[in-house]
Amino acid sequence: MNHFLSKLKKGASRAADKAQQAIEVTKITAQIHSKRKQLDQNLYQIGLEVYEAYKAADLSKAEKTVRMYSKENQSLELQIRQLEDQIRLLKHEKQCACGQSVKEETRFCPNCGARLEASEHYLPQIKRTPLPYVPDRPENKSESIRQDVTPRKEPPK
Numbered sequence: 608m609n610h611f612l613s614k615l616k617k618g619a620s621r622a623a624d625k626a627q628q629a630i631e632v633t634k635i636t637a638q639i640h641s642k643r644k645q646l647d648q649n650l651y652q653i654g655l656e657v658y659e660a661y662k663a664a665d666l667s668k669a670e671k672t673v674r675m676y677s678k679e680n681q682s683l684e685l686q687i688r689q690l691e692d693q694i695r696l697l698k699h700e701k702q703c704a705c706g707q708s709v710k711e712e713t714r715f716c717p718n719c720g721a722r723l724e725a726s727e728h729y730l731p732q733i734k735r736t737p738l739p740y741v742p743d744r745p746e747n748k749s750e751s752i753r754q755d756v757t758p759r760k761e762p763p764k
């Protein structure tokens with residue numbers, strides 16, 4: 608194939624990829640939007656329930672529904688975060704711990720200056736609690752050694 612033609616074809620497929628990516632991003636953005644709307648409606652309901660219970664002079668009346676809406680909102684928040692992750696993946700972006708979205712190849716966050724992982728997709732690291740330091744206690748050691756050297760009874764022949 609002619610060099611120019613193959614170049615053109617490559618360019619076209621890249622453009623198609625970009626178009627497809629833009630469609631996906633738009634679709635996911637719409638999903639996020641509707642989930643946020645649902646979340647806001649739930650917050651409104653929570654407020655309403657609490658206020659009605661207040662007027663009835665018994666806040667405990669609101670508890671059941673407040674729990675229900677709160678639980679739903681927690682799940683919605685999680686879903687929104689996952690969708691935002693998908694968008695970052697599509698746009699070849701990663702997220703700094705401070706919340707800033709940056710391009711994949713960015714080494715330092717422009718917002719907070721933190722050094723960023725070189726990985727394709729940055730996932731927040733799980734905080735690891737260090738194992739408690741257990742000092743060696745020589746008295747215990749010698750005791751266990753002493754136990755080890757205690758002669759065992761010879762099995763009867």
Ligand SMILES: [Zn+2]
Pocket residue numbers: 703704705706707716717718719720721
């Ligand atoms: Zn940052």
